Amino acid sequence: MSRALFVIDVQNDFTEGGALGVDGGAAVAAGVTELLSRHRGEYDLVVASRDWHSAENDNGGHFAVDAEPDFVDTWPPHCVAGTDGAEYHPALDTELVDVHIRKGQGVPAYSIFEGTDDAGDTISEVLTSHGVTDIDMVGIATDYCVRASTLDALEHGQHVRVFTDLIAGVADASSAAALAELGHAGAEIAESTVLDEAGR
Template identity: 55%
Template sequence: MKALIVVDVQNDFVEGGSLGVTGGRAVAAAISEHLAAHADDYAAVIASRDWHDADGTNDGHFAAPGTDPDFVSTWPVHCVATTAGSEYAPALATDAITHHVRKGMGEAAYSAFEGVTDDGVPMPDLLDQLGITEVDVAGIATDYCVRATVLDARRHGLGVRLLEGLHAGVAPASSEAAVREMADAGAEV
């Protein structure tokens, strides 16, 4: 059985957000078009969201107050739980989403596999419970959270396809390197 994993298509990761990625809004719309045409191809549509704590640095994920983020392991404040920045981007149609996964609650988290459902089921357990053997992956950002999700899906023994045109990255060079790494790990790209 196959699932679609939609990674972090949130307001803070599209243009105008605190960590906006060029092309993020277009990707949100393209994922919605894909779902309109292909939702029935999937046993589940799982969407992940960064869901960071408002207080503190989330275990060093946010740059400490008074310091600049290095954009490698420390970041500006983003996707704080229940704020507008943490909500799905408006262009993403959410009616076909069957499971919502939150990650990064008090810590750094890149892969959707680090998340849990609203009722606390870890993502790997959810996929096992649903009998998922293959996943299509789409979302933001190619070179960070999409990359980490694809690599974890491969480590979990799943067949993985990165959907062309349905992901956007922070930078061209790091996105190209991430796509090569995903392909080297056995993902179809």
Template identity: 50%
Template sequence: MTRALIIVDVQLDFCEGGSMAVEGGSDVAGGITEHVIAHGQEYAAVVATADWHIDPGEHWSDQPDFVDSWPVHCEAGTAGAEFRPELAGALDHVQAVFRKGQYAAAYSGFEGSTEVHGEQIGLAEWLRERDVTEVDVVGIATDHCVRATALDALAQELDTTVLLHLTAGVAPETTEAALEELRAAGATLRG
């Protein structure tokens, strides 16, 4: 069994002060760094995902419904798309960043890609090449991108654990619904 840590979307726009701030986001960033420093040696790989929108179409809206459309966030190359500074210690251990959502909505880290030897490679293939069979998922937001990434990890037949103390959700109702969905799909919820 080979375990990887997937750090989901711990970006400035998703934390306090950002365009789509999630309460507790900066605390989650600091907690992830502490976790990686204390437990990094337990992982064969540590990766991060990031929204990296260029023109995601109807995903951005001046009048968002907060279901399918959202305020402008994580625009490629802007400060809002950068990782939280509290995450810096964890980023020292990150082997690859998978950027997603350039031209469409993308919630799951498995929709992202990174460059390897001049080629774009997706998260599932990257993990398979390293014989990863188990993943821990942390980050923002529990009820959106963490949920989607964990569900896709399960679909890739990876033993999937969500470390709840290292996630932050947008709203209690949607977070609880996401946790129920994850439990039903076979994810382990810890912390």
């Protein structure tokens, strides 16, 4: 059994003060670093994703240009490649990350499975090459990119745990609905304290 930690989109634009900041985002960044400081050895692979949108276009309709964003399918510009908003939140210790995935380069992308690493490999290829069978999921936002990434991981055949103390969502109702959906789809909904209680 090989276990990975997926850190989804813990970026400045998705944390407090950012273009699409969510409440609790900075706490997620700090909490993930704390988790890894205590349990890094229990993960064979740590993967972090980032939205990395193009500045030259509307990213396949993802950015609202000619109308107000609906905050469902269209959004204000965010996480534009090379800007401070696209960088990881400073409380996230990226020295503890093995693989960096960029997604949404000119197109809408919510799931980590839609991105590639620096070598151009998909996350599916990375997981296969490392023999990963189990994934713990943390990050932002519960009701969008964490949800999409978890569903795709389950589809990929992984056993997935979502740590509810290390995620933050856009809205309470949609985040609760997302967690219910993920549980129904086969994900284990837990808190990261399970690592303290029983190790892996």
